[in-house]
Amino acid sequence: MERYDPQELELKWQAWWEERGMYRAGGPDDPRPKFYALDMFPYPSGDLHMGHAEAFTIGDVIARYRWMRGYNVLHPIGWDAFGLPAENAAIQRGLHPREWTYANIAKQRETLRRLGYSFDWSRAFNTCDPEYYRWTQWLFLRFHERGLAYRKAAPVNWCPSCKTVLANEQVIQGRCERCDTPVTKRELTQWFLKITEYAERLLADLDLLEGWSEKVKTMQRNWIGRSEGADVVFEVEGVGPVTIYTTRPDTLFGATFFVFAPEHPAASALATRAGLEREFRAFLEEVRAETEVERLAVARKKKAFDLRARAINPVNGEAIPVFASDYVLMEYGTGAIMAVPAHDQRDFEFARENGLPIRVVVMPPGGGLDASTMTQAYEGEGTLVNSGPYDGLPSHEGKAAIVRDLQARGLASPAVRYRLRDWLISRQRYWGCPIPIMHCPRCGEVRVPDTELPVVLPEIKEYLPTPEGESPLARAEEWVRVACPSCGGEARRDTDTMDTFVDSSWYFFRYCSPREERPFDPAEVARWMPVDQYTGGIEHAILHLLYSRFFTKALYDMGLVPFTEPFPNLLNQGMVLYGGAAMSKSRGNIVEPREVIEKYGADTLRVTMLFAGPVEADVDWAAVSPEGVKRWLGRLWRTCLQALPRLPAPGTPPRGGSSLRRAVHRTVKEVTEDYETFSYNTAVAKLMSLLGVIQKEVTSAEPADLREALEFLILMLAPMAPHITEELWHRLGHEGSVHEASWPAFDPELAREEEVTLVVQVDGKVRERIRVAPTITAEEAERLALASPRVAQRLQGVRIVRVVCRPPGLVNIVTEGG
RNA sequence: GCCCGGGUGGCGGAACCGGUAGACGCGGGGGACUUAAAAUCCUCUGCCAGCCAGGCGUGUGGGUUCGAGUCCCACCCCGGGCACCA
Numbered sequence: 001m002e003r004y005d006p007q008e009l010e011l012k013w014q015a016w017w018e019e020r021g022m023y024r025a026g027g028p029d030d031p032r033p034k035f036y037a038l039d040m041f042p043y044p045s046g047d048l049h050m051g052h053a054e055a056f057t058i059g060d061v062i063a064r065y066r067w068m069r070g071y072n073v074l075h076p077i078g079w080d081a082f083g084l085p086a087e088n089a090a091i092q093r094g095l096h097p098r099e100w101t102y103a104n105i106a107k108q109r110e111t112l113r114r115l116g117y118s119f120d121w122s123r124a125f126n127t128c129d130p131e132y133y134r135w136t137q138w139l140f141l142r143f144h145e146r147g148l149a150y151r152k153a154a155p156v157n158w159c160p161s162c163k164t165v166l167a168n169e170q171v172i173q174g175r176c177e178r179c180d181t182p183v184t185k186r187e188l189t190q191w192f193l194k195i196t197e198y199a200e201r202l203l204a205d206l207d208l209l210e211g212w213s214e215k216v217k218t219m220q221r222n223w224i225g226r227s228e229g230a231d232v233v234f235e236v237e238g239v240g241p242v243t244i245y246t247t248r249p250d251t252l253f254g255a256t257f258f259v260f261a262p263e264h265p266a267a268s269a270l271a272t273r274a275g276l277e278r279e280f281r282a283f284l285e286e287v288r289a290e291t292e293v294e295r296l297a298v299a300r301k302k303k304a305f306d307l308r309a310r311a312i313n314p315v316n317g318e319a320i321p322v323f324a325s326d327y328v329l330m331e332y333g334t335g336a337i338m339a340v341p342a343h344d345q346r347d348f349e350f351a352r353e354n355g356l357p358i359r360v361v362v363m364p365p366g367g368g369l370d371a372s373t374m375t376q377a378y379e380g381e382g383t384l385v386n387s388g389p390y391d392g393l394p395s396h397e398g399k400a401a402i403v404r405d406l407q408a409r410g411l412a413s414p415a416v417r418y419r420l421r422d423w424l425i426s427r428q429r430y431w432g433c434p435i436p437i438m439h440c441p442r443c444g445e446v447r448v449p450d451t452e453l454p455v456v457l458p459e460i461k462e463y464l465p466t467p468e469g470e471s472p473l474a475r476a477e478e479w480v481r482v483a484c485p486s487c488g489g490e491a492r493r494d495t496d497t498m499d500t501f502v503d504s505s506w507y508f509f510r511y512c513s514p515r516e517e518r519p520f521d522p523a524e525v526a527r528w529m530p531v532d533q534y535t536g537g538i539e540h541a542i543l544h545l546l547y548s549r550f551f552t553k554a555l556y557d558m559g560l561v562p563f564t565e566p567f568p569n570l571l572n573q574g575m576v577l578y579g580g581a582a583m584s585k586s587r588g589n590i591v592e593p594r595e596v597i598e599k600y601g602a603d604t605l606r607v608t609m610l611f612a613g614p615v616e617a618d619v620d621w622a623a624v625s626p627e628g629v630k631r632w633l634g635r636l637w638r639t640c641l642q643a644l645p646r647l648p649a650p651g652t653p654p655r656g657g658s659s660l661r662r663a664v665h666r667t668v669k670e671v672t673e674d675y676e677t678f679s680y681n682t683a684v685a686k687l688m689s690l691l692g693v694i695q696k697e698v699t700s701a702e703p704a705d706l707r708e709a710l711e712f713l714i715l716m717l718a719p720m721a722p723h724i725t726e727e728l729w730h731r732l733g734h735e736g737s738v739h740e741a742s743w744p745a746f747d748p749e750l751a752r753e754e755e756v757t758l759v760v761q762v763d764g765k766v767r768e769r770i771r772v773a774p775t776i777t778a779e780e781a782e783r784l785a786l787a788s789p790r791v792a793q794r795l796q797g798v799r800i801v802r803v804v805c806r807p808p809g810l811v812n813i814v815t816e817g818g
Numbered sequence: 819g820c821c822c823g824g825g826u827g828g829c830g831g832a833a834c835c836g837g838u839a840g841a842c843g844c845g846g847g848g849g850a851c852u853u854a855a856a857a858u859c860c861u862c863u864g865c866c867a868g869c870c871a872g873g874c875g876u877g878u879g880g881g882u883u884c885g886a887g888u889c890c891c892a893c894c895c896c897g898g899g900c901a902c903c904a
Contacts, residue, residue, distance in 0.1 A: 215898075218822045222900045229904080246904060259904095302902075325902095332903045339904085345819090346902045379819095419903055541899080611843070613831055616823095618897090623830050625844045631858095632843085638858090682832065685842035759838050764885045766838055804884050810837050814884045 004637035006601025010723040014116055022737060023063075023118040026072040028527060035071035036528045037063040038508055038567075040536030040544070041078045044104035045085050048111040050576040050583065050621060051537065053593040057606045057720075058573050058615055058678070059535040060117045064719035065675050066532075067118070068743040074528050076511040077112065077119040079105050081128040083500030084162055084178055087431035091464060097431040101128060111593055115602045116722045118739070123514045127503035128431075132510065134454035135519035136503055137436040139551075141447050142558055144437070148194045149425075151445070155263055155288075155330060156424055158186040163465035164428045165190055167499060168421045169223075169543045174293035182291040187263075188469070191426035191435060191496060195550045199224055199418040201564070202549055211569030213616070219541045225419025230403045232412045234258060234338065235312040236322060238273045239266045242311070245333035245417055248343060249406075250398035253387040254361035255338040256351065258311035258322045261330040262287045262303075270307040270322065280305060280324075287326045302327040302350050313338070314411045315402065316388060325350060333417055341377065342369075348377035361386045362395055423547065425499045428471040430463035432497025440484040440491035449485055455493070471495040504544055505551040508566060525561055534567040537575070545570070571678060574618035576609075583621075591621050603721035604630045610680040610720055633724055636691055636717075640710055640728045643698050647707045650733045654704040657750055663693045664709045665750035671716050672743070680720065687717055707732070712744040760785040761812040762794045778805040785811040 017023070026032065039059035042052055063075035081101050090100035105126060112119065125132050143149035157166040161181035165188060170177040195202075203224045206217045229247035236242045236258070246252075260267040262284050271280030283305045294300070303326045310319040327346055328337050341351035341358040351358050358371040362382040369378055381395040390398045406412030426435065434455045436448035448455055458479035463472045473495035474480060484491035506519065512528045513521035545567070552566040575582065578589040596605045608626045612619040654661060667690045674683035694701075694709050701709070711732060718725040718738045729738035753774050758781055760768040768788045772781065782805050785791055795813065804812040 213823090215822050219899050222821065225900080225903065227903075244904080248904080300902095327902045327904095329903065337904050344902095344904065346904075349902090417903080419900090538898085611830090617831090620830075623844085625830085628843050634857090681830090682842080685832075688842055757838065761837085761885075764837095764883095769838065802884070804837090806837065810885090812837080812884055 001638060001641055004634045004724070006603060006633075006723065007598075009727050010114075010116060010602050013723050013726045014113060016726075017116075017118075017737070017739075018113075018121075020737070021122075022739065023067075023073075023075060023120050024122055025074040025076075025120050025528075028523075030072040032070055032072035034528055034532075035063075035066040035073045036531045036533075037066060037073055037075045038511075038531045038534045039075075039077070040534070040540065041080050041504070041507060042108055043080045043083070043085065044101050044108055045089055046104060047107045048593050050591055050593055050596075052108075053115060053596075053605060054576050054609045054619060055536060055573050056112065056115065056117055057609050058571065058680075059533075060115075060606075060722075061610065061675075061680060061719045062533050062535065062571075062678075063118050064722065064739060065743070067739060068715070068719065068741065070742065073118075074511065075118055075120055076123045076514075077117075077121070078124050078507060078511070079108070079126040079128075080500065080504045080507070081105065081126040082133070082432045082497075082503050084164070084427070084429060084431070087429060087463075088162070088178070090431075097463065098128070101126075101431075114597055115593065115606070118722070123511055125510065125514050127433075127500075127507060130454045130456055131515075133433040133503070135510070136433045136498065136506070137448070137453050137455060138450060138519055139506060139555075140498070140502070141436055141450065142560075143193060143554065144447055146554075146558070148197070148554060149191060150194065151189055151191050153187060153189045155185045155187050156190055157183045158188075158469070159183055162429075163467060163469060165424055165426065165469075167424045167501070169423075169501075169546070174291065182293040184291050185288055186469070187288075190424050191494075191498075192422040193425055193502075193550075195423045195547070196418060196420055198550050198553050199226070199420050200416075201553055202420075202546065205549070205553075205565055208565060209568060209570070212567075213570070213572060216538065216541045216545070216570065216572060220546055223420065223542045223546065227417050227419075229415055229417070230399075230406075230412050231334070231415040232338070232406060233314060233410075234336075235314075236266065236270075237309045237311070237319075238270055239309075242266060242336050243334050244336045244338050245415060246338060248340065248399070249402045249412070250384060250387075250390075250395045251340040251343045251361055252313065252315045252338065252402055253384075253390070254340040254342050254359045255313050255318075255320060256341060256357045256359055257320050257339045257347075259328045259337050259339050259350070260307070260322070260324045261328040261335040262305070262324050262326055263330040264324070264328075264335045266336070267305075267307060267324040270309050271305070271324075274308040276308070283324070290326070301353055302346070304350065304354050311338075314406055314409070321356070323350075323354075331421060332419070342371055342374070343377055343379055345377040345379065359386060423499075423550075425502055426496035427499055428469050429465055429497055430457075430460070430472040432500065433457075433503060434473065435494040435496050435498060437494040438482055438484060438491040439494060440487060440489060442489055443484055443486045443491075446484055446486055446491060452485075457497075471497065473497065501543055501547050505547045506555075508548070509555075509561070519560075522560065529561070530563050530565060531567050531569075533569050533571060535571045535573065538572040541572075571615065573615050574613075577618055577620045577622075579622045580620060596626065600626045600630050601723075603633060603724050607633070607684060607720050611684040613681055615678050615680060632688055632691070633721065635695070636713070637724065637728070639691060639695050639698055640714075640731065643694075643706055643710060644731065646699075646703050647710075647732070648703050650707070652704045652707060654702065654708040656702075656705075658702060658705050660693065660697050660701050660705050660709055662750050662754060663690060664705075664712050665746040666753070668712055668716065668744050668746035669748075669751040672746070675719075683716075684720070687713060714738060715741060715744050756808045758784065758808055759810050760788060760791055761810070762791060763815055764812060767791055767794055772808055774808045776808045778807050781805055781807045781811050785813065 063073050066073045086101045087097045090097040157171050159176040161179045171183050227247050230249045231243050233241045233243050305324040307322045309322040311322050339347040341347040342360045360369050360371050363385045364382045384390045384393045384398040403412050436455045438446045440446050458476040460476045480493050509520040513524040553564050555561045556564045583590045604626050607629045612624040671683045671686050714725045714728050726738050755771050756774050758770045758772045768790050799816040801814045801816050
């Protein structure tokens with residue numbers, strides 16, 4: 001018998017599919033319902049890795065299944081091709097980032113083809129193509145017009161190794177997301193997108209995303225970090241009124257000192273006033289030199305600077321000392337706080353370190369809290385004490401009452417704050433989308449006119465980042481110098497480039513009309529979006545997924561798109577590990593998709609990924625077996641070839657209710673459910689079982705039944721193993737592609753169980769199993785149960801208290817004392 | 819510390835609404851075919867008990883129930899997120 005040779009057969013069908021342009025999305029006249037199946041596009045930092053193979057396999061199964069269910073599917077692919085990682089890798093190899101990037105794209109494209117994915121290649125693009133980033137710039141200008149893109153000087157995250165600033169989202173535990181270098185703070189003028197303006201909507205709309213896991217939604221909620229409290233005004237000696245933010249206005253009477261962030265303008269003003277200018281500058285220097293990692297260290301003394309001034313507590317007129325300290329952040333709240341050491345752990349530590357008084361104002365339910373003996377702050381709720389007229393009120397009532405009374409005096413107002421910061425998008429690096437702004441000495445910031453887009457990334461020899469943090473683009477002197485479109489005078493181009501995440505915040509719109517002379521055709525976007533199923537890794541839970549939601553809402557407000565959420569359904573596949581750890585060069589545990597394909601074929605790789613476990617769970621490649629899958633596909637191959645001579649012509653209707661047909665139809669019912677819920681591992685298990693049944697009957701079954709069985713099995717496997725099923729489908733006598741065939745329909749009558757197992761328990765323990773009809777009555781089931789010799793033996797000499805009967809599956813006989 | 823997940827055989831994992839725990843596969847044992855190997859096929863495989871009968875078993879301890887992997891309470895462990903955010 002002819003052997004199953006995946007290599008030859010897979011290449012053959014891949015060529016055939018391409019020739020036929022099989023996976024092109026249908027045009028506006030296509031009568032089928034649409035389905036937009038989107039996979040997070042790859043980053044071309046090398047060839048495809050196993051993580052990609054898993055993600056794209058899942059996405060491909062989703063897309064192919066929808067085709068077979070009669071949908072018009074949009075399943076696009078492209079490359080997220082600008083950015084730091086590609087640039088760093090290129091520099092390491094002494095290559096131009098463009099060269100390196102496009103070479104990797106070609107390599108990945110080849111591997112994606114070899115894996116047999118059903119992409120609509122006609123829509124492919126790269127975010128580093130001028131035809132794409134032209135529209136990234138166009139969108140930036142729309143943001144700029146609305147004040148959603150702006151420049152400001154702020155203390156920002158700086159990676160000394162990448163020599164660029166980073167967004168908050170790119171700092172992981174105080175370290176650079178890409179190179180793990182401890183991040184420092186720098187005071188720089190940078191471009192931001194005003195994502196904070198959307199904080200409330202980004203938070204509230206999470207509730208609409210029923211197709212997202214709770215995990216990702218929680219991560220976004222944490223990241224946005226909404227808190228409710230009050231702004232309260234303190235009069236600070238020598239400065240005037242200063243607003244602070246607190247979530248605990250009920251503890252106002254416990255404020256025993258006041259703290260400014262070191263960068264707060266009032267802090268340096270007070271230091272100057274106290275004649276401590278030089279000392280303060282040294283203090284500030286010290287604070288700035290500190291890396292984020294050091295600042296977050298657990299057992300660390302908070303830096304303190306006594307500003308020798310008093311602040312007046314508005315609730316009781318008390319004068320309290322004023323400090324500057326690095327534990328107060330300029331970027332959150334107002335950059336100034338009231339300190340309540342008894343009820344805030346940070347304030348408590350600061351008070352202890354600096355010998356400041358501690359006053360209890362909230363008594364916990366048990367009582368007995370004493371400032372002189374407490375070893376940590378009490379942050380819970382309780383009853384107000386030492387709080388003048390508010391004594392005796394529970395915390396939540398005290399909160400409301402204190403704010404209300406202060407508000408009447410114009411000294412407080414309820415306030416909501418978010419942890420989320422504006423998105424820092426400018427980068428001092430070469431390989432990114434240029435910011436389409438000019439700086440004119442007379443007109444200030446001037447937008448590059450739409451007609452002059454794209455602002456093309458200049459060709460320069462020296463594209464390495466500069467140590468001073470100036471963008472390499474600044475070296476392209478001729479490119480930088482331009483005439484101001486508004487006054488005609490000499491202006492200079494902005495020399496920063498955009499964060500890669502800007503590019504990826506709108507690519508899914510572009511796929512709808514990738515060659516459009518606009519960012520996208522609104523009609524095509526309305527036709528395809530929102531995305532029906534988005535598939536990708538959880539590592540983007542707060543970066544890409546938050547930014548894309550923000551972009552979509554901003555575009556909605558501009559009237560450019562008719563919806564506010566781009567991805568109502570999100571599937572986060574797990575990671576691919578090896579031996580319990582991420583694959584990495586340093587560990588030497590990398591398995592490449594290419595080697596697996598060469599050894600086993602693409603179909604085996606795909607099915608192995610799917611069979612390994614639930615899609616959301618990590619796959620440990622060391623613990624799964626392509627061998628087993630390969631064996632099974634071989635068995636399928638041999639069974640089909642063995643059956644072939646016996647089979648009637650295609651289309652011969654099977655009849656009757658043989659056990660084979662019942663097994664087939666039951667499997668169709670269950671596997672269809674599995675496909676709908678992405679339970680591919682159990683779907684594969686059921687297909688394996690079905691092949692076992694078919695194999696047993698391959699020489700004895702009714703020929704028409706056998707044909708039906710094999711065809712349905714092949715159809716159900718087609719989305720997962722597209723090549724072998726295509727081959728077998730043709731060998732079974734079909735002309736067209738198996739992937740253009742319809743998903744099999746089951747006959748409910750045949751899918752119904754003919755016999756079920758009646759379990760007989762005595763006192764909850766299984767004592768007997770009897771095969772019965774599913775229609776059995778309670779009385780009949782009980783009679784059969786009691787008639788069983790093994791059960792009767794158990795029941796000798798004991799009294800039956802009751803019989804629980806749940807036909808057709810269960811009878812439980814409860815005995816006295818049992 | 820707070821918030822999400824999750825703990826089931828030697829391993830990956832099944833188990834609808836509370837109703838046969840361990841589907842399917844890997845690995846392992848035994849056997850067939852073969853001069854031999856590969857490939858393939860058959861068979862056994864949670865633990866204890868020689869077989870049967872039986873007992874024990876889903877992180878730990880309690881509870882609800884005729885019946886709990888599944889529900890409730892307390893705890894332990896693992897993974898992930900957030901965290902000097904006032």
